[in-house]
Amino acid sequence: TQLLEQSPQFLSIQEGENLTVYCNSSSVFSSLQWYRQEPGEGPVLLVTVVTGGEVKKLKRLTFQFGDARKDSSLHITAAQPGDTGLYLCAGAPSSNTGKLIFGQGTTLQVKP
Amino acid sequence: EPEVTQTPSHQVTQMGQEVILRCVPISNHLYFYWYRQILGQKVEFLVSFYNNEISEKSEIFDDQFSVERPDGSNFTLKIRSTKLEDSAMYFCASSGRDRGHTIYFGEGSWLTVV
DSSP: OOOOEEEOSEEEEETTOOEEEEEEOSSOOSEEEEEEEOTTSOOEEEEEEOSTTOEEEETTEEEEEOTTSSEEEEEESSOOGGGOEEEEEEEESOTTOOOOEEOOOEEEEEEO | OOOOEEEOSEEEEOTTOOEEEEEEOOTTOOEEEEEEEOTTSOEEEEEEEETTEEEEEOTTOOTTEEEEOOSSSOEEEEESSOOGGGOEEEEEEEEOSSTTTOEEEOOOEEEEEO
16 A cells, blocks of 8 residues: 655744655655645645656745655745645556545644 | 536535535546545545546445446536445545646535434
């Protein structure tokens, strides 16, 4: 069974600080997606990374897919209170299926 | 921006009753999915559907569950005889031709079985 482990599970920081969330597995994924989920709502797609070593930037968010396609990271620069929320990584074991394996999520709190 | 829409947003049902959750995927998408999230737990894959048939299903998706695309726009999940442990948020999702790469989720249907 493929697993994705996210760390840390909880993170509380001050506005303006930088942070990194990690998503690790012993298995290879054909792609990896990062989502943000608000309470009672569906996951909202932030980014998809497909190629090993790929780096994508979305304003203050930087996403990286590991060279071996087994891990990924999300780095937020100068966090703001609006970044508060649950961040999920989800990996696709195969390019032939839409099955995603989700991590348990990282709850981020950014205090003003 | 196109989005996946789901109804109802919340349903309370008695144990043993049948429930149908409905979804309208993004219009030009070809692959459709149901996921669920029990309160406080991970999002879990239930089933994927392509070309009018199930392409993959998880162990959770037993004989009590079925999916259907009755027309060109709707995609439904039926639970025949609900159990207490079926209480969860059910998410419909869809993807285009590059499935497995970019999957878009609906807002979810919160099912409470009492």
